Amino acid sequence: xxxxFPAPAPAIALPxxxxxxxxxxxxxxxxxxxxxxxxxxxxxxxxxxxxAHTCLPFSILGATLKFLADEGHTSTAGVRMTSxxxxxxISAAMEHQISSTGRQKARELMELNQYAGPAPVPIAEYTxxxxxxxxxxxxxxxxxxxxxxxxxVLAESVLDHLGPALSAREAIFLHGPPGxxxxxxxxxxxSLMGPPLFVPRALYVHGEVIRFFxxxxxxxxxxxxxxxxxxxxxxxxxxxxxxxxxTPKMLELSYDPGLGFYEASMQLKANGGLFLIDDFxxxxxxxxxxxxxxxxxxxxxxxxxxxxSRAGTTVAVPFTxxxxxxxxxxxxNLMDEAFLRRVHFKxxxxxxxxxxxxxIWRRRCVMESLRMDEDVLTRLIERHYxxxxxxxxxxxxxxxxxxxxxxxxxxxxxVAMTDNLMEWACETYFVxxxx
Numbered sequence: 001x002x003x004x005f006p007a008p009a010p011a012i013a014l015p016x017x018x019x020x021x022x023x024x025x026x027x028x029x030x031x032x033x034x035x036x037x038x039x040x041x042x043x044x045x046x047x048x049x050x051x052a053h054t055c056l057p058f059s060i061l062g063a064t065l066k067f068l069a070d071e072g073h074t075s076t077a078g079v080r081m082t083s084x085x086x087x088x089x090i091s092a093a094m095e096h097q098i099s100s101t102g103r104q105k106a107r108e109l110m111e112l113n114q115y116a117g118p119a120p121v122p123i124a125e126y127t128x129x130x131x132x133x134x135x136x137x138x139x140x141x142x143x144x145x146x147x148x149x150x151x152x153v154l155a156e157s158v159l160d161h162l163g164p165a166l167s168a169r170e171a172i173f174l175h176g177p178p179g180x181x182x183x184x185x186x187x188x189x190x191s192l193m194g195p196p197l198f199v200p201r202a203l204y205v206h207g208e209v210i211r212f213f214x215x216x217x218x219x220x221x222x223x224x225x226x227x228x229x230x231x232x233x234x235x236x237x238x239x240x241x242x243x244x245x246x247t248p249k250m251l252e253l254s255y256d257p258g259l260g261f262y263e264a265s266m267q268l269k270a271n272g273g274l275f276l277i278d279d280f281x282x283x284x285x286x287x288x289x290x291x292x293x294x295x296x297x298x299x300x301x302x303x304x305x306x307x308x309s310r311a312g313t314t315v316a317v318p319f320t321x322x323x324x325x326x327x328x329x330x331x332x333n334l335m336d337e338a339f340l341r342r343v344h345f346k347x348x349x350x351x352x353x354x355x356x357x358x359x360i361w362r363r364r365c366v367m368e369s370l371r372m373d374e375d376v377l378t379r380l381i382e383r384h385y386x387x388x389x390x391x392x393x394x395x396x397x398x399x400x401x402x403x404x405x406x407x408x409x410x411x412x413x414x415v416a417m418t419d420n421l422m423e424w425a426c427e428t429y430f431v432x433x434x435x
Contacts, residue, residue, distance in 0.1 A: 013132070014198075014225065014226060014228035014229075015125075015129065015198055015228055015229040015231075015232045016228065016229060017057060017227045017228050017229050017230075018056070018057065018060065018229060019057070019059070019060075020060065021060050021063065021064070024056065024060065024119065024231075025121070025122035025124070025125055025204070026119060026120070026122065026204055028063075028064070028067075030204070030207075031054075031056070031060075031061075031064050031119065032064050032067055032068060033109050034054060034115070034116065034119060035050060035054065035061065035064050035065065035068065036068060036073055036074070036098065036102055036105060036106050036109065037106050037109055037110060037114070037115070037116040038050060038053055038054060038116045039074060039096065039097065039098040039102065039106075040098055040102070040103060040106035040107075040110075040116070041116050043097065043098070044077065044095055044096060044097035044098070045095070045096060045097075046092070046093055046094065046095055046096075047061065047062075047065065047091055047092045047093065047094050047095075047096060048092040048093065050065075050096065051092070053117075053118070054118060054119045055118040055119055055201065055229075055230040055231045056119050056230075056231070058089075058091070058092045062091060065096055068102070069096075072099060072101050072102070073098065073099055073101055073102030073105055074096050074097065074098055074099060074102055075096070075097055075099055076094050076095065076096055076097075077095040077096075077097055078094065078095060110260070111260075112260055113208075113209065113259075113260035113261055114258075114259045114260050114261070115202070115209045115211075115259070115260065115261040117201065117202060117211070118201040118202060118230075118231055119202075119231055120200065120201070120202035120203050120204035120209050120210070120231070121200035121201075121202070121203055121204065121229075121231050121232065122203075122204050122205075123203055123204065123205045123315060123317070126200050126203055126212075126317075126318075127316075127317065127318050129198060129200075129232075130271050130272060130318040130320050131318055131320065133194075133197045133198070133272050133320070134271075134272060134302075134318070134320035136169075136193070136194035136195070139167060140163055140164075140166045140167040140192050141163070141167075142159070142160075142163060144192060145159050145162065145163045145166070145192070146159070148188050148189070148191050148192050149185070149188050151188075152181055152184055152185065152188065153352065153356050153359050153360045153363070153394065154181065154185070154349075154356075155350065155352075155353075155356070158185075158347065158348075158349055158350075161345075161347045161348070162185065162189075162347050164345070165344075165345035165347060166189055166192050166322075168344070168345070169322050170322075170344050170345060171299055171322070171323040171324070171325070171342075171343045171344065171345065172186075172322070172323070172324045172325070172343070172345045172346075172347060173324075173325050173327075173331065173340075173343045173345065173346045173347065174186060174324060174325065174326040174327070174347050174349060175326075175327050175328070175329075175330075175331050175346065175347075175348055175349070176328065176348050176349035176350055176351075177328055177349075177350070177351050177391060177393065178328040178393065178395075179393035179394055179395035179396065180349050180350070180351060180352065180393055180394040180395070181349060181394050181395075182278075182326045182327075182328070182349050183241075183276070183278055183326060185349065186241075186274070186276045186278070186324045186326055187239055187241070187276070189274055189322070189324065190236075190237055190238075190239035190273060190274045191237075193237040193272070193273050193274060193322065194237055194272075195237075196221050196234050196235060196236055196237070197234070197235065197237060197272045197273075198232040198233065198234055198235075199212060199213055199218055199232065199233055199235055199238075199269075199271075199272075200212045200213070200231060200232055200233075201213045201231055201232070201233055202231075203264070205306075205308055205311070205315055206308055206311040206313060206315070207311060208261065208262060208308055208310055208311055209261040209262065210253060210261070210262040210263070210264055210306075211261060211262065211263050211264065212264045212268070212269065213233055213235075214264070214269050217238050217239070217240045217269050217270070218233065218235040218236075218238055218269070219235055219236040219238075220233055220234065220235055221234045221235060221236060237272060237273040237274070238269060238270050238271075238272065238273035238274070238321075239270075239273055239274045239276065240266055240267075240269055240270035240273065240274070240275050240276065240321070241276045241278060242266055242276070242277055242278065243277075243278040243279045243282075244278075244279045244282045244283055244284060245283075245284075246266075246277060246283045246285075246286060246291075247283070247285045247286060248285065248286055248290070248294070250265065250266050251265055251266060251267060251294055251295075252265055252306070252307060253265055253268075253306050253307060253308070255309060255310070262308070265304075265306070267295075267298070267304065267319065267321055267323075268304070268306070268317060270321035271318055271319070271320045271321050272320055272321065273321055273322070274321060274322045274324060275321040275322065275323050275324070276324045276326065277291070277323070277324070277325050277326065278326050279326070279327065279328075280325040280326060280327040280329075280334065281327050281329045281333075281334045282327075282329075288334040288335055289335060289339065292335060292339050292342070292343075295323065296339075296342055298319035299319070299323060299342065299343075300342075301319075302318065302319050302320060303316050303317070303318065303319055304316070304317050304318070304319040305317070325343065331346065351391045351392050351393060351394075352392050352393075352394050353392075354381065354392065356394075357381075357392045357394075357396075357397070358374075358377060360394055360397045360398075361377055361397040361401075364397045364398055364401050365401070365417065368401060368405065368415075370401075370415065370416065370417055371416070371417065372417060373416075373417045373418070376417050376418065376419055376422055377417075379419060379422075380400075380422055380426070383426075384426050384430060388432065390430070396429075399429060400422070400425045400426070400429055401417075401425075403424070403425035403428060403429055404417065404421045404422065404424075404425050407421050407424050407425060407428075408421055
């Protein structure tokens, strides 16, 4: 779902609208083939709808549609005058349909490539735009950092270590005990990456198509914009997150032999934003050393290399994302000193102090509209932390309170922070060594 923002213009330059087929950077034959496949899947379409589907100005498609008609691949079914928009040319309201010879031609094309989406952007244009959008004005200072992480309870030392790292926009290694907000910190950092940016819907590389825009990682922004190249989508700065499921293949272009086109890699989709590798060191199919070896050159050179297997070549692509590695394992057990040196910033996220732990409880109770009982909380700390040598973790208040709420509903009691419900929550949450 698109996110609505106020009307001010974006802080980045708009990609200029192409005026001719040559200015798209795409071969004329590629545009013709794309339009033919679009008509094959849709049967018949108005000229304006073809332009909207391919994200190309109708002025460019006029010559394309004429060529396809001259070749006998398409025909026109007249003008729908009722659908003519104010100021629109008659040709844009003309209905185009694919012929039997056009269908045969489209089937032949789809044996090689079934891509029939928005027209792609040449890789050279994307590289230039990505490098431009990587240069962001604005310093990450204490004030901005406190605003970005106002919903988290963190020690000032953590913020002071994190702030310069985000300002430098270099790789960050977040480490510390589990359950203390490392993932939340990394996700919150995305809001400090800069203003919205444009991402291509697809890329064109040596005759091949790479689908780029991903609704899972790219959040579109609804904003009235002047005329621009609609092959680009305005989105929030991406925050691409992977965890233990990360495999080497996810860091490369993925090719679908059935569809005949590629999907962008995870780090390519993260360009201009944040690439978070959570649970670093717990990837089942990739050793930490192998993962760092794969990313070390892009980190240092800000350039990655994508293998276009069908074209038999490799192309350079920009690497402009902020890499964050997050783990609850000891850094020394994951990599040697040489690798640790390559990741310039290390930020330790410790267990909360008792004061911070109580503040987290207070905030969680406010969120659930419950009264926090200080005496119950004190007994919780004494019995289940101090007496048992258990460390305080920032995620415990959220989880224990969730247990209390569901237990109260199950037993038919008022939802409240009581000793009985707290004990039940601890019994079903913690695992004691003597159990």
